[in-house]
Amino acid sequence: MKHTATNLVRLLGQRNNVLSRVIEGPTDASTLTQTVSVSRSTIDRALSAFKEWGLIVSDSDRIEPTLFARLVGKVYTDFETEVGAVGRNLPPDSPSWSAVGTGADAVKLVTTRIDLLEYAETARTKRTLVTELPYARSTVDRAVRELEQAGLIQRTAAGYATTDVGQWITARYHVAHEAIADVLAVRDLLRYLPTDEMFPPALFGGIDIERAERTVPYHLLKGLREHLVAAERIRAVLPTLPTPQFLSVCHRQVIQRGTTFELITTPALADTLTDEFPRLLAEMTDATTGSITTSTGTTPPFGLILSTTDAGLGGSVLVYDDHQSVIGAFHADSDAALTWIKDYYEHLHEQATKITPEWLDAITTEASNRPPLSTTLDHARREDESSDRCSYDFIYRN
Numbered sequence: 001m002k003h004t005a006t007n008l009v010r011l012l013g014q015r016n017n018v019l020s021r022v023i024e025g026p027t028d029a030s031t032l033t034q035t036v037s038v039s040r041s042t043i044d045r046a047l048s049a050f051k052e053w054g055l056i057v058s059d060s061d062r063i064e065p066t067l068f069a070r071l072v073g074k075v076y077t078d079f080e081t082e083v084g085a086v087g088r089n090l091p092p093d094s095p096s097w098s099a100v101g102t103g104a105d106a107v108k109l110v111t112t113r114i115d116l117l118e119y120a121e122t123a124r125t126k127r128t129l130v131t132e133l134p135y136a137r138s139t140v141d142r143a144v145r146e147l148e149q150a151g152l153i154q155r156t157a158a159g160y161a162t163t164d165v166g167q168w169i170t171a172r173y174h175v176a177h178e179a180i181a182d183v184l185a186v187r188d189l190l191r192y193l194p195t196d197e198m199f200p201p202a203l204f205g206g207i208d209i210e211r212a213e214r215t216v217p218y219h220l221l222k223g224l225r226e227h228l229v230a231a232e233r234i235r236a237v238l239p240t241l242p243t244p245q246f247l248s249v250c251h252r253q254v255i256q257r258g259t260t261f262e263l264i265t266t267p268a269l270a271d272t273l274t275d276e277f278p279r280l281l282a283e284m285t286d287a288t289t290g291s292i293t294t295s296t297g298t299t300p301p302f303g304l305i306l307s308t309t310d311a312g313l314g315g316s317v318l319v320y321d322d323h324q325s326v327i328g329a330f331h332a333d334s335d336a337a338l339t340w341i342k343d344y345y346e347h348l349h350e351q352a353t354k355i356t357p358e359w360l361d362a363i364t365t366e367a368s369n370r371p372p373l374s375t376t377l378d379h380a381r382r383e384d385e386s387s388d389r390c391s392y393d394f395i396y397r398n
Contacts, residue, residue: 315342
């Protein structure tokens with residue numbers, strides 16, 4: 001089966017009752033068989049499909065949902081809830097909603113008959129439906145009967161047409177389908193993010209996805225660099241330094257362009273930066289126009305970047321692999337995504353502790369034993385300004 005959003009929605013339509021139980025907490029096949037009240041063979045087929053899609057991780061005794069499963073499961077369950085609410089509020093003279101049982105049953109019907117619902121938005125005769133749709137007449141007859149009983153299509157003088165309720169549900173289907181497609185597009189990166197983190201599905205519907213070029217070591221992501229070099233203010237949460245180039249670009253912004261750089265990181269990384277980059281930190285600390293403020297605290301295993309430019313506020317989420325290398329980034333391209341990044345940053349900022357004067361004194365003392373960096377770094381940048389590649393051996397030595 002091709003891994004498309006349409007096929008994933010159909011799988012959820014068939015097996016969301018099983019997946020929702022998996023998402024509730026770690027479980028096993030025997031427990032699922034009892035709680036979902038289906039046969040063990042049905043559970044085994046569902047789990048096999050979930051594993052193929054990357055919705056679960058499992059061993060012989062334990063089944064756990066992935067972050068991907070939690071996200072698409074929430075989108076689909078919200079869709080079921082909306083449809084169920086419509087069914088409960090239908091007027092008394094509407095076709096019997098009980099023909100499909102519940103909102104979940106109605107959604108399942110919609111996911112399997114969506115093409116007919118869309119095609120019948122303009123009234124069509126049964127003959128036209130059979131001719132134009134890629135199904136046998138018996139399949140079309142059954143689909144029309146089920147949809148008519150559910151009140152999603154109705155017979156008119158011109159043929160069968162989608163009802164107002166059917167059109168509304170079809171529109172909501174497309175909203176859910178698009179959200180699931182957005183999450184599916186970042187499935188490979190989601191596996192590196194914590195499964196218990198409360199990422200809203202809407203975050204992934206308003207982003208530009210950038211994946212790292214593994215063939216270019218120490219390379220700063222192009223999209224991230226574009227945000228940084230235009231910034232008047234940079235706010236960052238970093239569990240690990242993405243690349244020395246990140247610090248170099250921020251150094252240039254602070255020294256040459258008066259940018260304000262606010263960093264939240266772990267105590268361990270703060271110590272590492274002091275040991276490996278004292279001159280860069282000291283020059284930013286002593287800058288006459290720009291500035292650097294450093295705080296420490298507990299950080300998530302992913303990075304957050306906020307950049308304020310003339311055009312407004314930009315935001316990015318950095319994704320690290322198991323070796324603490326940046327493998328990609330989500331750049332906010334919607335108000336919802338940007339709001340989530342900004343709110344998360346502010347939450348971490350409130351809990352962080354601003355670095356002590358003693359730490360700044362340690363930087364100054366260490367830096368006094370090193371030669372100035374600015375001239376050498378400017379020379380390196382002029383050699384390859386287009387990519388901001390610097391002499392990293394030199395940076396590490398200083």
